[in-house]
Amino acid sequence: AAGVIQSPRHLIKEKRETATLKCYPIPRHDTVYWYQQGPGQDPQFLISFYEKMQSDKGSIPDRFSAQQFSDYHSELNMSSLELGDSALYFCASSLRTGDTEAFFGQGTRLTVV
């Protein structure tokens, strides 16, 4: 079965650079969530989208932005990268209708040097 696809899997950037993370949800899933997980920490909710509209916002820095496109894939854009942005970034998708589970992608490991 198709799963949530994230790209790239690994990314190394220098301070003050920009990065774009991509997420392709499970087919027919209309809701996408982004999470940031630092070493040894729990996943922190950043932002979510439903039907291409932002549905909820968490602890996403102003330097970050995200959107969901017509094909339901989502991109997380990160600018002016800081060392503290180094983390695993997970995308998850689910169906709006019903209390269905959220499936996580493999994650993108971002390292800022």
Add this chain to the structure above:
Amino acid sequence: GENVEQHPSTLSVQEGDSAVIKCTYSDSASNYFPWYKQELGKRPQLIIDIRSNVGEKKDQRIAVTLNKTAKHFSLHITETQPEDSAVYFCAARKRLNYGGSQGNLIFGKGTKLSVKP
């Protein structure tokens, strides 16, 4: 907003023993409570979930209980095996008011479970 607290942060058991992890949540509107298992560097994977209209759910060696009045839920693993060693996260989610869409998952801090052979 929702706040989820999870205890203990670390748990070490002997193979074959039971393990119990407890979580409390703050928002009474939360109605969906999944448990995820995460191995080092990998994605969280759902192992069991429970909805607010159910008090208990069991799947082989794993069970979850929910007490809505007290706003707490627990994960029970029986006959633990070394491959159960991982970090376990509880989470809570509520339905948003607008459009009936799902809210985001709020995670507990995680419990590192070690099962010693």
